[in-house]
Amino acid sequence: MIAEQDGAKNPRPDPQLVMRWDRTHLIGGAIQSLIGLGALYVASGYSFGSSVQMGPGYFPRILSVIFVVLGLITMATGRRAVLPSEIAAERRPLNWRPPLFIFGSILLFLLLIDRAGFVVTIFAVTVFARLADRNVSWKSTLVVAAVTTALNVLIFILGLGMPLKVWW
């Protein structure tokens, strides 16, 4: 991180502001450009047609090119003034537990639903999801899971009549 004062350009320099490259712009722009190039590669397999007769590739190809260009602009415009508090927030380690358990519970649902039946799946998924919060007791988790399972059976199976395997 380069700490450099922007006193010359700004008539009322705020001593707290620091000019530097914003990481979200650099990383975001780079990912964007890659996605755009990938989309362009795939879309080049569809016929472009002409303006009078737009082919299936016309719109996607134009969009892909715009997306790549915007990605490059995002990277190029990443230099901006930031507050020290923002830098501090960036350095704070991210709490990975919630995203891992939440996304994990969706994955668990995906793996179980065709094999274990509705009741077992919902129960397992809610128990797993609740682990996203560190400070919970097992007893309350089981109660939450049981209530959620019952509500889901009530709404989706009994109420809306979804044709799903209730047990295994």
Place this chain on the structure above:
Amino acid sequence: MENLISNLATGFATSMTPAALMYCFAGVFLGTFTGVLPGIGAMAAISMMLPVTFYLEPTHALVMLAGIFYGAEYGGSTAAILLNLPGTTSSAVTCLDGNPMARQGRAGVALLVCALSSFVGGSIGIVAITLLSGVISQFALAFGPADYFSAMLLGLIAASSMTEDPPVKSASTIVLGLLLGTVGADVETGIARFTFGSISLYDGLSIVAIAMGLFGLPEIISAIQQGDGYVRQSRVTLRSMVPTREDVRRSVGPTLRGSGLGVFFGALPGTGLSVASFLSYALEKRVARDPSRFGKGAVEGIAGPESANNAAAQASFIPTLTLGIPGSATMALMLGALMIHGIAPGPGLIRDHPQMFWGLITSFWVGNLLLLVLNIPMVGVWVRLLQIPFSYMFPAVIGFVCVGVLSVMFNSFDVGLLLVAGILGFAMRALQYSPAPLLLGFILGPLMEENLRRALVLSRGDFSVFVTQPISLGMLVATLLVMGLMVVTTIRRRRHQPPLLPVGEEEF
């Protein structure tokens, strides 16, 4: 005039049936619930309920989803006053004077003024829709494909200007949405695009999975990360809600001015609820005899913004229902719900489905009345509800989300898509891209491609059609103005941080 009365009669005949009343109540109840809960926004709530509404009649589905949207505005202010935490972005302004009032022991009065001015604002917004929608949709019947394309472009650009992101980032998000909208079979040729050989993708990406992944999951994750350690207000009695004569006298003017601002900015694409309530606050502060009272519990600082955001919530239905052009991501989701039920949005809606249109409009009235009951006599329920720890609720929400996504097509592929969209939404938040414009692009994408194609066929491939048609030209000029304004404010903001609103919240 007679026409209007018969339209309203048609509407009430639809919205006063027991079933419609029930769904309206369910909608505003859920809306208030999600509004009160900091952490889950109206956007996430609407996307969660979307699969359930597939089983309903389209009118009932819309009545309920709309109820969630405007109900959240009522609930959001309750959280703002009692917890100093805005339940929705637009109620951030309500914190400024609402929370000081609560600390002075006047939480009850603040809540009452809030509910009443919200009701007045909402009602004035509904009157505006009732009077204007017919005229606008008549005018819009003259729109050609080029005009539509330009109008949608304006809608996209204007809506993206609402986020706190730099314009290049919100433009990128829109384009990503448009690209995702092209996934699936091409309407014209039937050629599968971006499906990578998967049959599940042939009909396009599931809007429910995309919306829940982008908004629901990341919102839950960040709510868990933040924990819920706020101080909770214990009780609000009905007696404490009785305002003084002074309170009433001070609230009337701001409420009426706020409603006017709200109708205007709500109907414009892209400005919406937050802009209306912030402007109303600024206006009241300017016209006040003693501006120094603001921020210390001035009742005008609640009445104005609250009426403004509720008027705007209702007025934002005008462009969505009459033109088929949503001004925000929430409205885009409404449009998506219409299309899922096989109803083409646009100026033809009032003509072809008068019962649905007027039924929906009159249900707003019913809904606002129900909200008044939910938020004044029953406010204690919400206060108590705020005491349930979030860790009891989110696992249930996750279970509900999974089953909801699955229930749309009974294809577990969509649950996988939910996971991918969730990770995308999470990454976008981490990289400071607001996901709302993506959804707007995703829904408008196919419509834009279709109108572009038709416009170019009619003009034999000549792009000048977009500037020679007067309506289209007007829309494009407006688009350029909005873009210019965005660039200017960004360059200014580079020096003057920080943003006023929390990044990536759900105005939208």
